[in-house]
Amino acid sequence: MIEICNMSKIYRIGNVAVKALDNISLSIKQHEFVSIVGPSGSGKSTLMNMIGCLDVPTSGEYRLDGMEVSGLTDDQLAYIRNHKIGFVFQGFNLIQKLNALENVELPLIYQGIPTSERYERSVEALKLVGLEDRIHHRPAELSGGQQQRVAIARALVGNPQIILADEPTGNLDSKSGKDIINLLKELHLKGSTIVLITHDNDIAMMAERIVRIQDGQINDDRVVS
Amino acid sequence: MSFIQACKMAVKSIKSNKVRSFLTMLGVIIGVSSVIAAVGFAQGSTKSITDMISSMGTNLIQVNIMGRNSNRNVTYSQIKEFAEENSGEITAVAPQSNTSATVKYKTNSRSTNVLGTSPDYQIIRSVYAQQGRFLIQNDLENMQKVAVLGTAVVNDIFEGTSPLGEKIKINGQLFTVVGILEEKDGGQDQGADDIVIIPATVAQRLFRSGMIRNFSIQATSPDTVESAMEKLEEFLAKTYKDSDAFRVFNQAEMLENLDSMTGTMTAVLAGIAAISLIVGGIGIMNIMLVSVTERTKEIGIRKAIGARKKNILVQFLIEAIILTGFGGVLGVAVGLSVIHFIIGGFGLVPEVYSIPWILISFGISLGVGVTFGLFPAYKAASLNPIEALRSE
Numbered sequence: 001m002i003e004i005c006n007m008s009k010i011y012r013i014g015n016v017a018v019k020a021l022d023n024i025s026l027s028i029k030q031h032e033f034v035s036i037v038g039p040s041g042s043g044k045s046t047l048m049n050m051i052g053c054l055d056v057p058t059s060g061e062y063r064l065d066g067m068e069v070s071g072l073t074d075d076q077l078a079y080i081r082n083h084k085i086g087f088v089f090q091g092f093n094l095i096q097k098l099n100a101l102e103n104v105e106l107p108l109i110y111q112g113i114p115t116s117e118r119y120e121r122s123v124e125a126l127k128l129v130g131l132e133d134r135i136h137h138r139p140a141e142l143s144g145g146q147q148q149r150v151a152i153a154r155a156l157v158g159n160p161q162i163i164l165a166d167e168p169t170g171n172l173d174s175k176s177g178k179d180i181i182n183l184l185k186e187l188h189l190k191g192s193t194i195v196l197i198t199h200d201n202d203i204a205m206m207a208e209r210i211v212r213i214q215d216g217q218i219n220d221d222r223v224v225s
Numbered sequence: 226m227s228f229i230q231a232c233k234m235a236v237k238s239i240k241s242n243k244v245r246s247f248l249t250m251l252g253v254i255i256g257v258s259s260v261i262a263a264v265g266f267a268q269g270s271t272k273s274i275t276d277m278i279s280s281m282g283t284n285l286i287q288v289n290i291m292g293r294n295s296n297r298n299v300t301y302s303q304i305k306e307f308a309e310e311n312s313g314e315i316t317a318v319a320p321q322s323n324t325s326a327t328v329k330y331k332t333n334s335r336s337t338n339v340l341g342t343s344p345d346y347q348i349i350r351s352v353y354a355q356q357g358r359f360l361i362q363n364d365l366e367n368m369q370k371v372a373v374l375g376t377a378v379v380n381d382i383f384e385g386t387s388p389l390g391e392k393i394k395i396n397g398q399l400f401t402v403v404g405i406l407e408e409k410d411g412g413q414d415q416g417a418d419d420i421v422i423i424p425a426t427v428a429q430r431l432f433r434s435g436m437i438r439n440f441s442i443q444a445t446s447p448d449t450v451e452s453a454m455e456k457l458e459e460f461l462a463k464t465y466k467d468s469d470a471f472r473v474f475n476q477a478e479m480l481e482n483l484d485s486m487t488g489t490m491t492a493v494l495a496g497i498a499a500i501s502l503i504v505g506g507i508g509i510m511n512i513m514l515v516s517v518t519e520r521t522k523e524i525g526i527r528k529a530i531g532a533r534k535k536n537i538l539v540q541f542l543i544e545a546i547i548l549t550g551f552g553g554v555l556g557v558a559v560g561l562s563v564i565h566f567i568i569g570g571f572g573l574v575p576e577v578y579s580i581p582w583i584l585i586s587f588g589i590s591l592g593v594g595v596t597f598g599l600f601p602a603y604k605a606a607s608l609n610p611i612e613a614l615r616s617e
C-alpha cells in the first residue's frame with residue numbers, strides 16, 4: 001500500500017542543508033499497524049508529511065496504492081488527502097474560529113456529503129473520542145487533550161483507509177492515552193492501516209511493528225511479537 | 226462541495242471576524258457614498274444654473290457693452306428704434322442696470338437690488354405686476370420717478386400698509402410706488418423677490434451710471450435669433466467701430482459657457498471623490514491582504530484535510546463579494562441619503578442622481594475588494610499544505 005524508495009528531504013536555510021530524511025526506504029502493507037519512534041528532530045514528522053501527501057520530497061519515489069505520487073496533480077492529491085488519509089497533526093491544527101463539530105465536519109464538506117448525514121457522522125466521531133458534550137466548544141475553550149481528541153475525530157470521520165497519527169498521545173495522561181490507542185486498535189481491527197508516531201515505548205509496543213528513526217535514517221525495523 | 230455550502234462557509238467566516246468585516250465594509254461605504262454625494266452635488270448645482278438660464282427662453286439675446294469710450298455710445302432709445310425697424314426679428318428690448326441701493330419708507334429702510342429697465346422687461350422675463358401697474362413707456366420718456374416693488378421689499382418695509390401710491394426714498398430721492406410684482410421666489414427675504422424696478426432712464430441719472438451696458442433682447446422666434454444677432458452686431462459695430470467693445474450672445478452660448486464652467490467644477494469634485502474611493506480601496510486592500518495572510522494557516526488546514534485550490538478560492542471569492550457588495554449597497558444608500566436629506570433637503574441644489582456614477586463607484590469598490598481578497602488567497606492556496614501550515 002505504502003512504498004517509499006530512497007526518499008530524501010533536504011531543507012536549506014542559508015548555506016546550511018539539513019537532511020531531515022536521508023535516503024529512506026520503507027514499505028507498509030494494508031492493515032498494518034506501525035509505530036514510528038525516534039529522538040526529537042530525527043525526521044518522524046517529515047516522513048509522516050510525505051506519507052500523508054502534504055509535502056513533496058527532494059528526491060526519491062513514493063507509491064501509494066501503486067500510484068506514483070509525484071506524478072499526481074494538486075487536485076488528485078487533495079482527493080487522496082480527503083478520501084484516503086486521516087491525519088492527526090502533532091500540533092492539532094484545528095481552525096480556531098470553528099467549534100468542535102464544525103472542525104470535524106470539514107473533511108465531509110469537501111467530500112460533498114449532505115448536511116444531515118454530515119452532522120450525524122460528525123457527532124458519532126465526537127462520541128467515539130468521548131466529546132459528545134463539547135461539540136459546540138471552540139478549540140480555545142477545550143483542554144489540550146480535548147483538542148487532541150477533536151483532531152482525532154476529524155481524522156477518522158471520513159472513514160479513511162490510512163490513519164496517520166503524529167504523537168496523538170503527547171498531550172494526554174496515560175489513561176486517556178491508552179483510550180486513544182485502544183481506539184486506534186479498534187479502527188485497525190475494522191480494517192484501517194495505522195501509522196503512529198510516539199515517544200512512548202509502551203505505546204509503541206502496542207503496534208504490530210516498530211520502525212526506529214535516527215538522523216533521518218531508519219536504523220531498526222522489527223515486528224513486535 | 227456545493228455552492229450553497231461555500232456560501233454558508235463564507236458567511237460563517239464573515240461573522241466570526243466582525244471587526245475585520247466591519248472595517249472592510251466601512252472602506253467601501255465611505256468610498257462609494259462620497260463619490261455619489263459629490264457627483265450629485267456637482268450635477269445638482271449645474272442643473273440649478275442651467276434651469277435658470279433655460280427658463281429665460283430660447284429667444285433671448287444678451288448685449289453687453291464693454292467699451293469705456295463714452296463719446297460713442299448706444300442709448301436705449303437708439304436700440305429701441307433699431308428694434309422697431311427690425312420688428313420682423315425683434316419683439317422686445319429691455320435695458321438692464323442693476324445697482325444696490327437703500328430704499329426707505331418712513332423710518333423703515335432696506336438695502337436691495339434696484340433694477341433700471343423698460344416695459345419690455347415684462348415680456349422678456351415674464352414678470353408682471355399683481356397690483357397696480359408695471360413701468361410704461363411714458364415713465365421712461367418723461368423720467369417719472371415711479372417704482373414697482375418685489376414682495377420681499379414690501380413685506381420688509383411696509384409692515385402691512387398698502388404701498389400703492391405711497392412715497393419711498395431711493396438713495397434720498399422720492400419715488401411713487403405704482404405696482405407690486407408677482408411673487409417669483411416664495412417672497413423669500415433674499416432672491417428674485419428682493420427687487421425694486423424703476424425706469425432705466427431715471428436709474429441712469431440717479432446712479433450717475435453714464436451709459437447702460439446691458440440689454441436683454443427677445444427675438445420673434447428661435448429661428449430668427451441668428452439673424453437678429455447678426456443685425457445687432459452690424460448695428461453696434463457701426464457705432465463703436467470696434468468689435469471688442471460689445472458682446473452679443475444668445476442663450477445657447479450662455480449654456481455653452483456654463484458647461485465649461487460647471488464641467489470644471491464636476492471634474493474637481495469627481496477628483497476629490499475619486500481620491501476618497503482610492504483611499505477606501507486601499508483600506509479594503511489592506512484588510513483583505515492582512516486577513517488572508519492571517520488566514521494562511523487556515524488555508525493550510527483546509528488543504529491538508531482535502532480542500533482543493535478551487536474550494537478555497539470560491540470561499541474567499543464569495544466572502545469578498547458579500548463584504549464589498551453589501552458595503553457597496555450600504556454606500557449607495559448613504560450616498561443617496563446625503564443627496565436627499567442634506568444636499569436636497571436643505572435646498573442647496575436640486576436632487577440629481579447619477580446612475581452611471583453609482584454603478585462606477587460600486588463596480589470599482591467591488592473590483593478592488595474581489596481582486597485583493599482573491600489574489601492573496603490564490604497565493605496561499607498555491608502553497609503546499611505544509612508550507613501554509615507553518616505560517617503563524
Ligand SMILES: Nc1ncnc2c1ncn2[C@@H]1O[C@H](COP(=O)(O)OP(=O)(O)OP(=O)(O)O)[C@@H](O)[C@H]1O
Pocket residue numbers: 011012013018019020038039040041042043044045046047090615
Ligand atoms: N521547515 C523546515 N525548515 C528547516 N528545517 C526543518 C523544517 N522542518 C523540519 N526541519 C528539520 O528537519 C528535522 C526533522 O524534523 P521533524 O519535524 O521531522 O522531527 P521529528 O522527528 O518530528 O521531531 P519531534 O519528535 O520533536 O516532533 C529537524 O532537524 C528540523 O529542524
Ligand SMILES: [Mg+2]
Pocket residue numbers: 044045046090166
Ligand atoms: Mg514531529
